[in-house]
Amino acid sequence: MSDTEQNRPNTQEKKRLALQAALGCFTQHGLAGTTIDMIREASGMSVGSLYHHFGNKEKIAAALYIQGLRNFGSLVKCYLSELPPHDKTAESGVKALVYANVDWISTEPDWARFVFHHRSLLSQDLLPKEKKEDKVQRELKGFSFDLVQWFTPHIVSGNLKTMPYELFSSAISGPTHDYARHWLAGRYNEPLLTYREEFADMAWQSVKGKKQS
Amino acid sequence: MSDTEQNRPNTQEKKRLALQAALGCFTQHGLAGTTIDMIREASGMSVGSLYHHFGNKEKIAAALYIQGLRNFGSLVKCYLSELPPHDKTAESGVKALVYANVDWISTEPDWARFVFHHRSLLSQDLLPKEKKEDKVQRELKGFSFDLVQWFTPHIVSGNLKTMPYELFSSAISGPTHDYARHWLAGRYNEPLLTYREEFADMAWQSVKGKKQS
DNA sequence: GCACAAACTAGAATATTATTCTAGTACTCA
DNA sequence: TGAGTACTAGAATAATATTCTAGTTTGTGC
Numbered sequence: 001m002s003d004t005e006q007n008r009p010n011t012q013e014k015k016r017l018a019l020q021a022a023l024g025c026f027t028q029h030g031l032a033g034t035t036i037d038m039i040r041e042a043s044g045m046s047v048g049s050l051y052h053h054f055g056n057k058e059k060i061a062a063a064l065y066i067q068g069l070r071n072f073g074s075l076v077k078c079y080l081s082e083l084p085p086h087d088k089t090a091e092s093g094v095k096a097l098v099y100a101n102v103d104w105i106s107t108e109p110d111w112a113r114f115v116f117h118h119r120s121l122l123s124q125d126l127l128p129k130e131k132k133e134d135k136v137q138r139e140l141k142g143f144s145f146d147l148v149q150w151f152t153p154h155i156v157s158g159n160l161k162t163m164p165y166e167l168f169s170s171a172i173s174g175p176t177h178d179y180a181r182h183w184l185a186g187r188y189n190e191p192l193l194t195y196r197e198e199f200a201d202m203a204w205q206s207v208k209g210k211k212q213s
Numbered sequence: 214m215s216d217t218e219q220n221r222p223n224t225q226e227k228k229r230l231a232l233q234a235a236l237g238c239f240t241q242h243g244l245a246g247t248t249i250d251m252i253r254e255a256s257g258m259s260v261g262s263l264y265h266h267f268g269n270k271e272k273i274a275a276a277l278y279i280q281g282l283r284n285f286g287s288l289v290k291c292y293l294s295e296l297p298p299h300d301k302t303a304e305s306g307v308k309a310l311v312y313a314n315v316d317w318i319s320t321e322p323d324w325a326r327f328v329f330h331h332r333s334l335l336s337q338d339l340l341p342k343e344k345k346e347d348k349v350q351r352e353l354k355g356f357s358f359d360l361v362q363w364f365t366p367h368i369v370s371g372n373l374k375t376m377p378y379e380l381f382s383s384a385i386s387g388p389t390h391d392y393a394r395h396w397l398a399g400r401y402n403e404p405l406l407t408y409r410e411e412f413a414d415m416a417w418q419s420v421k422g423k424k425q426s
Numbered sequence: 427g428c429a430c431a432a433a434c435t436a437g438a439a440t441a442t443t444a445t446t447c448t449a450g451t452a453c454t455c456a
Numbered sequence: 457t458g459a460g461t462a463c464t465a466g467a468a469t470a471a472t473a474t475t476c477t478a479g480t481t482t483g484t485g486c
Binding site for chain 1: 243244245271330331332333376377379380382383384386387388389390391392394395398401403408411415418419
């Protein structure tokens with residue numbers, strides 16, 4: 001592995017394609033069920049290259065996981081920042097979060113399935129300790145920091161119920177994610193998208209402050 | 214594997230202990246990180262015995278997963294049936310579901326962590342197709358059937374909002390599970406149990422019918 | 427009590443798969 | 457153009473899962 005400095009122009013692109021291929025394998029055979037050889041074949045790279053770029057099988061999965069999170073995170077930011085200036089209300093913000101969730105999961109079901117089923121990849125030792133772990137951690141912290149920043153004024157003003165940030169987060173994304181998990185696993189037939197509004201309402205109902213009805 | 218007919222008296226007990234040992238390994242090293250040899254050592258059984266009883270590594274995990282679900286399911290039933298006769302209201306029922314979730318996860322964190330992180334084990338080909346798959350599937354269906362049965366009268370009476378069962382289920386357990394996942398992974402410090410009442414209220418708020426305020 | 431069958435145990439042998447290693451090739455930059 | 461480094465390739469090796477063979481125990485019918 002040599003992520004510290006990739007200089008060659010299309011190396012990032014190749015890594016991206018390799019990850020895409022890996023995602024296909026994982027989707028089809030599960031994490032345990034896919035072999036390096038499958039990924040090698042699907043990606044057209046050699047074993048050596050895969051190991052050069054990612055280090056080992058688990059880190060391929062971890063890279064995929066992180067890229068998924070990033071991808072999702074940028075959609076969230078996008079949805080929040082695209083709210084028209086006159087509509088930056090607590091309700092719109094909360095619903096934007098739900099929409100971002102529903103839409104990302106609906107657009108990238110394979111990626112979402114992978115991310116949902118392998119949360120453990122983050123907590124474990126995916127990265128070479130030291131700097132990089134901090135880097136990703138910091139990125140994630142920064143992400144939730146932005147969210148806190150966005151919503152804090154609405155808590156202060158009483159438009160949102162006062163509760164720990166963790167509860168807030170679980171209230172908003174919990175129901176959507178629960179449904180998504182079942183749908184992605186094929187246990188529910190009705191697409192997540194069907195209930196986009198229901199989940200948005202649900203989220204809003206459970207966090208809105210006492211100021212409004 | 215020979216699950217079809219275990220006659221020996223303490224064989225079930227041995228399997229149970231082996232699963233317990235396996236859970237310890239999985240908790241400590243993750244599913245991919247634990248080897249058969251670790252389980253062999255932790256359980257005191259031989260490789261041959263493990264394979265005789267479970268078939269392969271994945272099926273050990275699957276057995277653990279299913280036993281976890283069963284275990285949890287019986288707590289749910291217990292909580293619902295122990296409600297005093299005069300208090301079989303929709304609100305008490307909904308809250309009992311949340312309490313069962315919170316309490317089981319808090320009592321068996323390792324088991325819960327395993328179940329949450331490996332939902333995929335059920336959807337895949339853990340069982341020899343034919344009969345047994347049906348058996349577990351039927352058991353799970355039966356379980357949700359019981360729940361539907363319990364709550365249907367309250368939907369009819371208007372104490373509960375009318376919505377698809379799947380939404381109902383996600384609304385009730387989604388937030389709790391979301392928080393639990395983070396807590397079990399060490400990302401949240403405050404124990405799930407702290408917010409037992411909050412999650413119960415949240416669930417009730419999002420499914421209660423229009424009849425009551 | 428005794429033979430028979432079947433469940434169960436053990437661990438060596440084998441097969442599969444992950445990972446490392448060595449020898450290159452291709453790009454970048456000075 | 458030449459030196460250094462990213463990158464590629466695939467054979468060699470190491471780690472691990474799974475199978476196999478040969479027992480040992482236990483319940484059953486007589």
